[in-house]
Amino acid sequence: MPSYTVTVATGTQWFAGTDDYVYLSLEGTEGCSDRHLLDKPFYNDFERGAVDSYDVTVEEDLGEIQLIKIEKRKYWYQDDWYLRYITVKTPMGDYLEFPCYRWITDEKEVVLRDGRGESHEKPYFLQKVQSTSTSPFPFLFSICLLILSLTWGPTASPLLHPREWAFPADKDGFPSRLVFPLEYVMQHWKEDFMFGYQFLNGCNPVLIRRCTEIPKKLPVTMDMVECSLERNLTLEEEVKQGNIFIVDYELLDGVDANKTDPCTMQYLAAPICLLYKNLENKIVPIAIQLGQKPGPDNPIFLPSDATYDWLLAKIWVRSSDFHIHQTVTHLLRTHLVSEVFSIAMFRQLPAVHPLFKLLVPHMRFTIAINTKAREQLICECGLFDKANATGGGGHVQMVQKAMKDLTYSSLCFPEEIKAKGMDSKEDIPYYYYRDDGIKVWEAVKSFVEDVIHIYYESDEVVCEDVELQAFVKDIYIYGMRGVKSSGFPKMIRTREKLAEYLTVIIFTTSAQHAAVNFGQYDWCSWIPNAPPTMRCPPPTEKGTVTIEQIVESLPDRGRSCWHLGAVWALSQFQDSELFLGMYPDEHFVEKLVKEAMVKFRKNLDEIVNTIAERNKKKKLPYYYLSPDRIPNSVAV
DSSP, X not given: OOEEEEEEEEOOSTTOOOOSEEEEEEEETTEEOOOEEOOOTTSOOSOTTOEEEEEEEOSSOOOSEEEEEEEEEOSSSOOOEEEEEEEEEOTTSOEEEEEEEEXXXXXXXXXXXXXXXXXXXSOOOOOOOOTTOOOOOOHHHHHHXXXXXXXXXXXXXXXXXXXXXXXXXXXXXXXXXOOHHHHHHHHHTTSXXXXXXXXXXXXXXXXXXXXXXXXXXXXXXXXXHGGGOOSSOOHHHHHHTTOEEEEEOGGGTTOOOOOXXXXXXXBOOOOEEEEEEOTTSOEEEEEEESSSSOBTTBOEEOTTSOXXXXXXXXXXXXXXXXXXIIIIIIIIIIIIXXXXXXXXXXXXXXXXXXXXXXXXXXXXXXXXHHHHHHHHTSSTTSHHHHHOXXXXXXXXXXXXXXXXXXXXHHHSHHHHHHHTTOOOTTTSTTOHHHHHHHHHHHHHHHHHHHHHHHHOOSHHHHHHOHHHHHHHHHIIIIISTTOGGGOOOSOOOSHHHHHHHHHHHHHIIIIIHHHHHTTXXXXXXXXXXXXXXXXXXXXXXXXXXXXXXXXXXXXXXXXXXXXXXXXXXXXXXXTTOOBTTOOOSOOOOOHHHHHHHHHHHHHHHHHHHHHHHHHTTOSSOOXXXXXXXXXXXXXX
16 A cells, blocks of 8 residues: 655744644545544654654555645644644655644644645635734833833933933943944934934934925025035025935824823924035035924024024934834834735735745734734833823824825835935935845845746736735735725736835835834934933024923933833844844745745845945944844834
């Protein structure tokens, strides 16, 4: 009688093993086997990290094996199991691989297909979202530990001493956790060049755009800024030459400030900041208006004003930038968008589909970490309410307002950079976020194109892939609410468009999130550089600001603690982090795809080396988009 050797690999993560009964049946072109209990007498099967082999004997040859059916039945209690893969050696000596790489949590039948991504006339079976795929990151626990350390330990100074915030700190008093960018921020945060630099390479390098016309709501005159211009040109001429840039926080206009604490008033502003590229090619601020409507109670602050007037105006911009960063740049445009991609993938693409295999590493823990965020950060009485001026509902208003700008083209990295007029390396030579991002985008796109051409021989095959089209439609209908102006396609008809679409997904879930997440402790833990709230309203006249007023405007110790705990926890990598190009779960079995992965990793290594070489010459290195620091997915 024919005998098949079945090898079962259990996951290596904690609690991956199971004591439940596991049954297997084989289905081939010529017939199906009976259900077999996989069990070795006097041997504990399916332990964590185990690779167990079994002989399955059948009465007749089953032909070419197409499916494996797995059933897990309770032994003592419900015991989840993480199944990596199953291999089958046929009587003819052939080896077949059946990838799984997911938790089996109930007693329903699980069907695995041959790992080779082949075309089928009928849709593959649909895989349900595994709710047990939780993130190992102890988010709130980490925050609480740091808060205790900051409040009671030696690290309390100087990060939490309001009286020291407005003055340069003594290096000997720095906490042991400080990293170099934060040290540099603490020393230079008041300087105009540092203020401007952060729009290019800080935690939120996505808002700055080239100014093509001074808006009427910002009535800046030549007399106001003449002393800041260095080329003997008028302001209008500087605009025409492309030397003027603008950052507008209009989104914050009308957003309600946090009122959850009746004992402390909190305030928001919606500034407009005008910047100038000087003769050293540095971007520096030349005018700041703290509200959207010009008027006598909304003055335009200038570098030529009194020192504390100008400093407080910049602090207000930095606070507004923090709010936009946290709620729009970070939460909406990476976390929530990635969740849309993840849910659509699990709902519409079966595990055997080549696009599922391509995308699933970039969806790892995303649904889980977003669930934690809803439970602990953005919920009522959550971290946003405790620490941020946009808590208590303001953050929800911001997300709703920002949806109108969440377009497909804005997620296409090169296209968005060009739309903002920031694409010229010659004109803006120190925009490392742009330079490194373009390199990573092109590497991802090249890899995606290689994979697509393996499975899709023509544009016609793309059109006929009903599961792909269902995936795209799911994102458009349920993620983007069917809004045509979002620019998200309802259908993809060409391999070229498919490559761009998948690149958007992978880049957003990996590189874009890394660029705006992992620098939070570097740039936001020095409170005056990123105040999560302001306790006094914006100044309405010049010449009255004092250092005492600045300190009173900044957040109190309690909110600062919550803020520091959050930005520290959010900036940490997972202990078992998987970075871009790392694919330990072998969903793909084809040689051509594995070769494409090798090529991808080689391209990424070249980018890593290029960035490292550049950073050797920089006082303030930029490394957030170095591929060896880009996790595969939104997992924190």
